[in-house]
Each structure stands twice: as C-alpha cells, then as structure tokens.
Amino acid sequence: MHRLNGVGLAALDRHTTTTNSYTTLSTTLSHAQITHLHAQLTLFRTALNAFAAKHRTAILNSPSFRHKFTQMCSSIGVDPLAGPRRGGWWAEVIPWVGDWDYELGVQIVDVCVSTRERNGEPDILRSVKTLHPLSAGYTVLTLSDGRKYVRSVPKELDQDQALILAFARGSGRFGRVSVGDLVGSSSATSSTSTSDDSVSTTLPSTSLVWTRARATAALENMLLRDGLCWVDEQDREAERVYWVTSAMRWD
Amino acid sequence: MALSTHTTTTGFLLPSIHSAPPFFTQQPHPSSLSIATEQWIQIILKYSRHRRLFTIRVEDSETTGHDWDEVLRNERINRKVLPSYLSYILAQMVSQKLAAYEPPKQDRSVLIYWRLPEEWAEVLHEWVSSTGHLNTIMTFYEITDPPIESPLSGLPIPLLRQAITILSKTNRAQIIAIADGEGVRFFPSTGKA
Numbered sequence: 001m002h003r004l005n006g007v008g009l010a011a012l013d014r015h016t017t018t019t020n021s022y023t024t025l026s027t028t029l030s031h032a033q034i035t036h037l038h039a040q041l042t043l044f045r046t047a048l049n050a051f052a053a054k055h056r057t058a059i060l061n062s063p064s065f066r067h068k069f070t071q072m073c074s075s076i077g078v079d080p081l082a083g084p085r086r087g088g089w090w091a092e093v094i095p096w097v098g099d100w101d102y103e104l105g106v107q108i109v110d111v112c113v114s115t116r117e118r119n120g121e122p123d124i125l126r127s128v129k130t131l132h133p134l135s136a137g138y139t140v141l142t143l144s145d146g147r148k149y150v151r152s153v154p155k156e157l158d159q160d161q162a163l164i165l166a167f168a169r170g171s172g173r174f175g176r177v178s179v180g181d182l183v184g185s186s187s188a189t190s191s192t193s194t195s196d197d198s199v200s201t202t203l204p205s206t207s208l209v210w211t212r213a214r215a216t217a218a219l220e221n222m223l224l225r226d227g228l229c230w231v232d233e234q235d236r237e238a239e240r241v242y243w244v245t246s247a248m249r250w251d
Numbered sequence: 252m253a254l255s256t257h258t259t260t261t262g263f264l265l266p267s268i269h270s271a272p273p274f275f276t277q278q279p280h281p282s283s284l285s286i287a288t289e290q291w292i293q294i295i296l297k298y299s300r301h302r303r304l305f306t307i308r309v310e311d312s313e314t315t316g317h318d319w320d321e322v323l324r325n326e327r328i329n330r331k332v333l334p335s336y337l338s339y340i341l342a343q344m345v346s347q348k349l350a351a352y353e354p355p356k357q358d359r360s361v362l363i364y365w366r367l368p369e370e371w372a373e374v375l376h377e378w379v380s381s382t383g384h385l386n387t388i389m390t391f392y393e394i395t396d397p398p399i400e401s402p403l404s405g406l407p408i409p410l411l412r413q414a415i416t417i418l419s420k421t422n423r424a425q426i427i428a429i430a431d432g433e434g435v436r437f438f439p440s441t442g443k444a
Contacts, residue, residue, distance in 0.1 A: 227280035230273035
C-alpha cells in the first residue's frame with residue numbers, strides 16, 4: 001500500500017489528482033448518459049405523439065380504447081396528466097382535449113370502469129364524490145324511495161328522467177309509464193292494464209303533473225337517446241307505453 | 252306483476268322476458284333492439300327444436316291456429332309479434348346463418364337451422380351407418396320418411412341436400428341419378444376425412 005500510494009506529501013498530491021480525474025470522468029459519463037436518455041425520451045415522445053395522433057379519434061371516441069391507452073401510459077410510467085403546462089401531456093398531443101378537468105375525469109372514470117365488478121358502494125360513492133367538482137355528469141342521486149343510483153350518462157340523464165325513474169318504480173307500476181301517467185289527472189288512477197294486484201296506483205309522493213310536451217320529451221329521450229326504456233305499441237290504453245327496464249321486476 | 256317464466260301446453264318453457272309487453276314491439280334503440288332480437292332468436296331456435304319445426308313464415312304472426320301460436324303470441328298479456336318485427340328477426344337469423352330463406356330469393360319464409368347443416372350431415376351419416384345402409388342406394392324419401400321414426404324424420408329436402416353435399420366433400424356420400432329421380436349412396440368414414 002505504501003508503495004502504491006507513495007509516502008509523505010507526494011501521496012496527498014497524488015490522491016487529489018486521482019480524485020479529480022475520477023470526478024471529471026464521472027461527470028463526463030453522467031453527461032453522456034443524460035444526453036442518451038434525453039435522446040431516448042425524445043424518441044419515445046415522438047413515437048407516443050405519433051401513436052396518439054394516429055389514434056386520436058379512437059382515443060377520443062372509444063372509452064375502452066382510451067382506458068387501454070392510459071393503462072399503457074401508466075405501465076410505462078408516463079402520466080398523461082403530468083406535463084410542463086397546466087393542460088398536461090394531453091394538451092400537447094391533442095390540444096383540443098387539453099382540458100385538465102376532463103383528463104382527471106377520464107382517469108377517475110377509468111378507475112371506476114376497471115374496478116366496476118369489485119368496488120362496493122363506498123368506493124362508488126367516494127369516486128363519484130371526487131368527480132363532482134368537475135361537473136362531468138357523474139352524480140349519486142337518491143330516489144324518493146331512498147334507493148341510490150349513479151348517474152353515469154353525462155348531461156344526458158336530466159332531472160325529469162330521474163323523476164320518471166322514481167315514478168316507474170312506484171308500487172304496482174313495475175316500470176310501466178305512459179305520457180298520460182305523467183300528465184296526471186284521471187289517467188294516473190287507471191294506469192295499470194295488466195296488473196291485478198294494484199287496482200289504483202295513485203301515489204301522492206310520486207305522481208307528477210307535467211305538460212304533455214314535457215312528458216313526451218322526457219320519455220322519448222329515455223327511449224331513443226338513452227335506451228333506458230322499451231316501448232310497447234300494443235297497449236290498449238295508450239298508443240305508446242314506455243317500460244323503464246331498470247324498474248321491471250323479474251322472477 | 253313481476254315477469255315470470257311460463258310453460259306452454261306443449262311443455263315448452265318460455266323465458267320471463269316473453270311476458271314483458273314491450274318484448275313484442277320492435278325497439279327503436281339499437282342496443283335494446285339487439286338484446287330483444289337475440290332473445291327472440293333463442294326462443295325460436297329452442298322452440299323449433301322442441302317441436303321439430305323447420306319453417307317459420309312472416310305471416311305466422313298474423314294468423315292463428317298454427318305451430319307458432321304459443322311463441323309468437325302471448326294471450327295472457329294480449330300481445331303478439333308484429334309482422335314487420337318478425338320479418339326483421341328472421342333477417343337477423345339469416346344473416347347469422349341460423350336460418351336460410353327457403354325457397355330462396357324471397358324473405359317471407361325461412362328454413363330454421365336448429366341444427367346446423369354440418370350437424371345434420373353427422374346425424375345423417377351416423378343414422379345410415381347404424382341402420383346398415385352404407386354402400387346401398389337410398390332415395391331421399393327413404394331417409395326423410397323411414398318406416399321407423401328416426402332423427403331425420405321430416406327433414407326438409409333442401410336441408411337433406413345440404414347435409415349430403417357436406418358429406419360428399421369428405422367422400423362419405425354421392426348423389427346418384429336413379430330411375431325416378433335422385434338417390435344417394437353413403438360410404439363409411441375413411442378416418443382421414
């Protein structure tokens with residue numbers, strides 16, 4: 001050891017020299033690595049950008065594809081929400097969806113979708129509450145009978161439809177709703193043609209008195225736009241009777 | 252009025268959706284329509300298998316007193332499938348290869364494949380082998396109307412023809428011209444098919 005390092009002051013000098021050259025070497029190496037990493041990152045970014053640009057219609061339109069895409073991003077350690085600007089990475093790649101609220105919503109919705117089978121009510125409530133400030137349309141609504149349901153059709157399930165859902169669940173109704181039922185007056189009392197166990201089904205708490213136009217619009221929207229009910233054109237009492245599928249009872 | 256299953260007079264178990272009034276109307280929403288139509292197709296296939304029915308016509312929804320009454324109608328709730336919807340259902344069956352328009356070039360009547368032609372081919376060959384008719388010439392009539400009822404009794408000729416065509420591709424059958432029309436000769440499976 002003594003021989004290798006020398007003796008006396010010369011050893012100190014040599015030590016300093018060695019340390020210095022090691023430092024220089026390590027700096028050079030780090031620089032090279034960083035440059036390399038930068039190059040790789042740029043390449044990867046370009047590839048990801050190209051991918052996102054190529055599939056942007058699919059990313060925008062197909063929730064499952066978007067889910068897969070964000071899954072892929074997270075598996076390779078890219079957070080689509082992170083980025084130099086507030087809009088994040090999405091904003092760079094697809095400027096017209098660079099809405100931060102929207103992106104966060106996408107991720108939370110993805111969580112909800114991917115854990116749909118597993119998460120229980122508390123999780124649902126928590127997730128949906130998190131989404132609430134984003135006004136994305138995900139809300140927990142409580143029906144008049146205390147039942148809770150998640151409104152997952154953003155901006156499509158309006159208050160009128162929520163009332164109809166509750167109304168359709170009314171006792172003896174089993175999902176059957178006609179425009180006449182909602183307009184109220186005489187038709188509300190004689191609204192069940194097929195059920196024997198419910199002669200009169202006037203329900204003070206749930207009977208609605210709407211204009212014909214409002215009732216028709218709400219029911220047709222549920223039928224044609226949202227697929228929340230089925231239509232029956234062979235009912236004797238009304239030309240069109242709507243059956244809210246979620247309120248129908250199956251043995 | 253919860254929706255429940257129902258057993259018909261011929262012993263067929265109708266699913267509970269068959270007691271839902273809107274089931275008999277063609278739904279305007281695409282996903283509702285496909286759910287309902289899929290259910291109808293299953294009911295039609297199962298019922299035709301149950302009754303050994305081979306044909307369904309659009310007009311079966313308009314008339315009564317025929318084989319399809321208890322399926323196309325529900326007297327308990329006073330509903331029946333409307334012809335336009337039945338026509339749509341049959342078209343879907345044809346496009347899914349679960350039925351074929353018969354006679355061809357019209358769309359009012361279909362031959363139902365409650366067994367696929369490939370499955371009929373196997374049933375046919377098995378029956379021929381087990382009854383000792385291999386290598387002999389048989390008429391179509393001998394196959395579809397045998398003295399002892401067989402799995403092939405009542406098989407419509409177009410379906411029989413398809414089955415024979417399938418068998419002839421693996422050299423297990425051959426159509427032969429005979430005095431009063433056509434006959435068919437069957438051969439044992441070679442194993443290499």
